Amino acid sequence: MDAKYLALAQMAVGGGLMGMAYALVAYGFQLTHAAGKAVNFGQGELVMLGAFAGISLSGIGLPYWLSVSGAMVVGALLGWFVERIAVRLALQQRNEGWILLTIIVGLFCVSLVENIWGREDRPFPTPWPAGALDFFGISVTWPELAIAAGALSIMTLVELAKRYTMVGIAVQAVSADPDAAELCGIRSRSAISLSWAVSGAAAAFAGTVIGPVTTVGPTMAAALTLKAFSVAVVAGLDSGFGLVIAGVALGAAENLSGYLLGSGWREAPGLILLILALALRPQGIFGKKIIRKV
Amino acid sequence: MKASRSILAVLLATSFSTVAMAADVVKIAITGPFSGGSAPMGVSMRDGVKLAVSQINQRGGIAIGSKKIKIELVERDDEGKNDRGALVAQEISSMGDISAVIGTVNTGVALMGDKFYVEKGIVKIISPAAGSASMTQWSKAGVKDLPIFRFASHDGIQAQMVVEKALRLGLTKVAILHDATNYGVSGRDDLIEQINKQAGKLKVVAIEKFAIGDKDMTGQLIKAKAAGAQAILIWGIGPELAAVASGKEKLGFKVPMIGGWTLSMSNFIDTAGASGNGAFMPQTFIEDESIARAKPFIQSYHKAYGVTRIPSPVSAAQGYDAALLLAEAIHEAGSTNPAKIKLSLENLKVTVKGAIADWKKPWTKWNPSNVETHEAFRRATTVMGKVQNGRVVLANPSEKFVLEGATAN
Numbered sequence: 001m002d003a004k005y006l007a008l009a010q011m012a013v014g015g016g017l018m019g020m021a022y023a024l025v026a027y028g029f030q031l032t033h034a035a036g037k038a039v040n041f042g043q044g045e046l047v048m049l050g051a052f053a054g055i056s057l058s059g060i061g062l063p064y065w066l067s068v069s070g071a072m073v074v075g076a077l078l079g080w081f082v083e084r085i086a087v088r089l090a091l092q093q094r095n096e097g098w099i100l101l102t103i104i105v106g107l108f109c110v111s112l113v114e115n116i117w118g119r120e121d122r123p124f125p126t127p128w129p130a131g132a133l134d135f136f137g138i139s140v141t142w143p144e145l146a147i148a149a150g151a152l153s154i155m156t157l158v159e160l161a162k163r164y165t166m167v168g169i170a171v172q173a174v175s176a177d178p179d180a181a182e183l184c185g186i187r188s189r190s191a192i193s194l195s196w197a198v199s200g201a202a203a204a205f206a207g208t209v210i211g212p213v214t215t216v217g218p219t220m221a222a223a224l225t226l227k228a229f230s231v232a233v234v235a236g237l238d239s240g241f242g243l244v245i246a247g248v249a250l251g252a253a254e255n256l257s258g259y260l261l262g263s264g265w266r267e268a269p270g271l272i273l274l275i276l277a278l279a280l281r282p283q284g285i286f287g288k289k290i291i292r293k294v
Numbered sequence: 295m296k297a298s299r300s301i302l303a304v305l306l307a308t309s310f311s312t313v314a315m316a317a318d319v320v321k322i323a324i325t326g327p328f329s330g331g332s333a334p335m336g337v338s339m340r341d342g343v344k345l346a347v348s349q350i351n352q353r354g355g356i357a358i359g360s361k362k363i364k365i366e367l368v369e370r371d372d373e374g375k376n377d378r379g380a381l382v383a384q385e386i387s388s389m390g391d392i393s394a395v396i397g398t399v400n401t402g403v404a405l406m407g408d409k410f411y412v413e414k415g416i417v418k419i420i421s422p423a424a425g426s427a428s429m430t431q432w433s434k435a436g437v438k439d440l441p442i443f444r445f446a447s448h449d450g451i452q453a454q455m456v457v458e459k460a461l462r463l464g465l466t467k468v469a470i471l472h473d474a475t476n477y478g479v480s481g482r483d484d485l486i487e488q489i490n491k492q493a494g495k496l497k498v499v500a501i502e503k504f505a506i507g508d509k510d511m512t513g514q515l516i517k518a519k520a521a522g523a524q525a526i527l528i529w530g531i532g533p534e535l536a537a538v539a540s541g542k543e544k545l546g547f548k549v550p551m552i553g554g555w556t557l558s559m560s561n562f563i564d565t566a567g568a569s570g571n572g573a574f575m576p577q578t579f580i581e582d583e584s585i586a587r588a589k590p591f592i593q594s595y596h597k598a599y600g601v602t603r604i605p606s607p608v609s610a611a612q613g614y615d616a617a618l619l620l621a622e623a624i625h626e627a628g629s630t631n632p633a634k635i636k637l638s639l640e641n642l643k644v645t646v647k648g649a650i651a652d653w654k655k656p657w658t659k660w661n662p663s664n665v666e667t668h669e670a671f672r673r674a675t676t677v678m679g680k681v682q683n684g685r686v687v688l689a690n691p692s693e694k695f696v697l698e699g700a701t702a703n
Contacts, residue, residue, distance in 0.1 A: 007516045010545075014512050119329040121533045123565045130568060132544045139544050214509040215533065215565055259513040263504055 010138050011259045012252040017144040018213065019251020023243045024151035024206045025228035026235070028079075028199040031158070033237045034175040035195035038087050038098050040079070042106025043203050044225030048218065049109055050075045050204025051211040052117050055124055064127045068208045072201040078109075079200015080193055087196075088189075106221070113218045121220075124211030143212035150209040152244070154202055159240065171195055223267075230270045234277040236284020246285065249273075319366040320356065320630040322347070322620065323386045324613075325397035325407075327374035331506065331533045334560045334605035335399045339422055340369065342613030343396050345591075345598055346621070356625050363630070365621070368392065376402040376476075383407030387414045393630045394418065396616050399609070401425025402476035408442055417623075417632045417639065419616045421445040422609045424452060424555060425477045426484055429665045440660040440668060441636045445616040447671040449529075449554065452576040453484035456527055456552045459574055459678060459689075460496060463550065465525050469500040469518035471511075471538060473530040478503065481529025481554055499523050504534055511541035519547045528553035532561035539566035539573070550574060558679055558686045560605040570681050574689055577679035578671060579611035579650050582687065585697050591649035607686065615648035619656065622646050640667075650697070651675055 025047055029039045040046070053074040057067035086101035128142035162168035173181040174191040182188050207216070214220060227250065235246035250270055258266035277284065324343050326336030347365045350356060355364040370386065372379035379400065386392050387410040394417040398404045401423050408428065411418045418441060420428055426449045432440050460468055470485055472478035482501065489496050499521035502514035515538070518526060528538060528551055535557055542551070550572060551557065557575035566573075581604050583589045591614055595604055604610045619642070620635075626643055627634040645654040656670035666672075677696050680689035688694060 003520055007520060010516060011513055014510065018510070120333060120561060121331065121565070123567070130543070132546065134546075139546060141544050215536070219507070255510070255513065259516070263502075263508065263513065 006137050008256065008259070011255040013135075013138050013140065014144065015251040015253070015255025016248040017140065017148050017251070018255075019231075019247040019249065020148045020151040020244065021206055021210045021247075022224070022227045022231045022250055023247025024147075024154065024209075025203060025224060026232040026243045026247060027151075027155050027158075028202045028206075029229060029232040030237055030239070030243065031195050031199040031202070032079075032083070032192075033232075035171055036083070036087065036091065036192040038091060039102075039229075039232075039237075040082055040087075040106075040196070040199065041099060041102040041225060041229075042082065042109060043199075043228065044221030044223075045106035045109040046075055046078055046082075046200050046203035047207040047210065047224055048113060048216070048221040049078060049207070051124060051207030051216040051220070052113055053204065054208040054211065055122065055216055056117075058125050064125075068205065071204045071208050075204020075207075076197040076201040079203070080197040082200070083193055083196035088192075106225075110218050110221070117218075119218055121215040121217035124208070124216050126212045128212070141213075143209070147209045147213065150205060154205055155241070155244070158198060158202070167194065227270055230274040232284075234273050234285060236287020238288060239284055239286035242284070242286025319364050320624055321366045321368060321389075321392050322617075323368040323370065323389075323392050323395045323397070325370045325372055325379070325382050325386065325395060326399045327403075328369075328371040330374045331531050331561065332374040332399045334532065335422055335556075335609040336371075336374070336397075338604055338606040338610035339397060339399065339613035341595065341599055342610035343367075343617045345595055345610075346614045346617035348598075349594075350617075350621050356621050358625065358628050358630075372398070372400075372403050372407075374400045374403065376400070376406045379403030380406040380410075383410040387411055387416055392416060393624070393632050394620055394635055396421060396613065396620065398423045398428070400475070400477060401428050401480060404428035405431060405476055411441060412437065415441050415632050415636070417441045417443070417620075417635045419443045419445050419620060419639075421612045421616045422555075422606075423477075424449050425480045426450050427476060427480045429668060433662045433665050436662050437660075438662065440662075441632060443639055443657050443668045443670070445612055445619070445656070445670045447555065447576055447578050447676040448669055449481050449484045451671065451673050451676055452554050453481065453488045454673065455576045455676060455678060456485065456554075456574075457488040457492060457496065459552050460525055460527065461492065463525065465496065467497050467499045467522050468525045468527050469502065469521065469523035470498055471502050471504065471514055471518070471526055471528045471530070473534055474503050474505050477531070477554075478529045485527055485529070504530070504538075506531075506534065508534055509537050511538045512545060514538075515541045515545055515547055519545060523549060525550045525552055528557070530554075531556050532559035533565065535559075535562040535573075536565035536570065539569040543569040555608055555679075557681065558606065558608060560603070563681055563684055563686070566681075571683065573681045575679050575681075575686075576676050577608055577686060578676055579608045580677070580679060580686060580688055580697060581607035585694065587651075587698055588649055603685070611649045615646070615650050615653065618646050618648050619653055 033039050050071045054067045054071035057070045087098040090097035132139040132141045170186045171191045174188040178188040231247045235242040253269035254266050257269050324340050328336050351364050355362040370382040372382045396419045398420050424446050472482040500518045552574040555575050557573045623638040627638040640659045658667045661667045677693040678689040679686045
């Protein structure tokens with residue numbers, strides 16, 4: 001392949017793999033939106049807290065897999081906690097206060113992290129081999145592959161659970177019609193809590209796979225929430241695996257525009273995509289149009 | 295009667311001011327980034343200063359005339375941010391009782407804040423900020439009387455050494471990578487100036503920049519690689535330098551990284567891991583206990599702060615020596631008055647034995663057409679360091695004599 005195209009391919013692949021991380025965080029938005037019609041605008045902070053929890057757990061000597069699982073437990077608890085204190089009450093009162101409340105909880109998390117772990121960026125230890133793999137001249141590192149593999153497996157697992165387990169089906173029922181589900185004996189509150197916990201666990205897991213690539217610091221969340229939200233909106237908040245396509249496309253577009261136009265233009269495609277999607281297809285590229293019957 | 299009354303008033307006023315001057319302490323401020331990406335330098339510098347101050351205070355303080363006065367420290371975190379740095383400088387210069395300031399890591403902070411010290415005539419020793427602009431701004435403005443001194447090997451010297459190193463490695467084509475801060479941009483300009491002096495021996499095939507917080511440098515590196523660069527000459531700080539090192543490894547782009555002294559920061563060395571090995575950078579100090587001059591300082595630092603590795607050894611040692619020099623100047627001035635301290639710093643009588651060198655008249659009277667008058671370090675007092683397995687060692691062990699027996703100026 002011509003060196004020029006090879007360079008473009010390298011940038012697109014690197015960006016696309018990072019885009020899988022955006023998709024994974026966006027998947028967390030999708031989960032809570034499906035169950036309770038609310039999302040956590042502090043999702044990026046959960047990613048960061050998950051990463052810090054993972055670092056601390058491996059710091060006390062736990063093996064990699066246990067640290068990652070531990071971080072996911074922390075994430076699940078936090079997700080549940082956010083729903084319980086910030087979202088439930090606001091939704092019961094039928095106001096939009098949860099938007100602000102989830103942002104506030106996120107900001108609080110940043111202060112918490114700065115006080116516990118400090119403001120330094122630190123590396124996330126992994127058992128992966130150093131160096132890169134070569135695919136037809138395109139270099140891919142093990143941590144980048146771990147992002148892709150991790151994102152896909154978490155999303156597949158949750159989707160399977162939603163379709164083939166009793167609990168999953170119950171959550172889907174609540175998502176379709178909470179009142180009807182209640183009449184069938186499903187506690188919709190528990191289903192919503194569960195969705196938030198799973199969403200939190202997914203965010204924390206995202207932190208443990210992103211950390212090795214980007215390093216972990218209190219400010220890692222800021223850009224992530226916005227990008228993941230763009231992905232969720234562009235793909236559609238009920239698009240399922242459409243997120244992966246949108247995430248990969250955004251990641252690749254970012255890297256390519258940074259490469260071709262200069263590093264200052266990295267963030268531009270995400271914003272342009274978001275504006276275009278909102279203007280042309282508000283339900284998302286892969287979303288279903290919801291017809292409200294009156 | 296009227297005249298005698300006003301004389302009395304003047305006498306009273308001056309007697310009060312001598313009372314204030316003859317207070318039992320001299321107040322010195324330390325400013326720098328104690329948090330954020332530059333923190334290893336800021337914290338080490340601060341702790342180096344504090345170590346010197348606690349040793350001086352344990353001996354009873356600085357002798358002024360017949361009595362000894364203690365040093366009292368004021369610390370301010372500028373977070374490495376230009377606007378915050380300006381606020382800190384404004385606050386300290388308006389406190390009214392600060393005699394001198396030691397600090398500043400980020401060149402942008404010096405550019406934004408130092409004017410407040412100059413206005414009030416407060417002495418400041420810049421360390422370890424190395425960007426050329428923080429001193430040349432005063433020569434460009436033609437300031438006649440300058441209370442700002444630098445105690446760091448400035449980027450002019452460093453860029454010269456980096457270019458010399460590239461030539462010594464037999465390279466002909468290099469890429470310049472730099473961050474978009476004042477430090478990175480002025481470092482790039484220093485490098486280009488030094489390369490131009492070599493009259494075509496070294497060709498710059500790519501110039502790429504990156505922002506603070508960037509984690510993915512593959513784009514810049516692909517361009518450098520495609521252009522045939524045989525080395526990356528780089529000006530930036532720890533986290534981004536580490537991202538460049540890991541990007542280089544990812545692309546299998548095995549060329550040396552040669553850059554500013556920031557390549558010795560712990561957050562570069564730790565984050566880059568094995569991919570940081572072999573990076574070259576100018577150093578004024580190496581944390582190596584086999585250097586007899588450095589040993590007592592290294593041991594007291596380790597003991598005082600419970601560490602086995604100094605986060606940024608250069609910053610710590612420079613902070614320590616700067617504090618010793620300042621204390622000597624206060625002693626020689628016999629006063630806590632900033633104007634008098636400034637005069638003593640420009641004409642130190644006693645040679646101060648520091649962790650880096652024996653400082654014999656490091657500064658002379660400020661001359662706007664020659665910034666070297668307020669620069670303490672020269673090419674001859676700076677060595678080349680190299681990252682090796684998590685530490686900075688001498689790139690060329692034969693340069694040990696420079697650190698061992700250095701008499702500066």
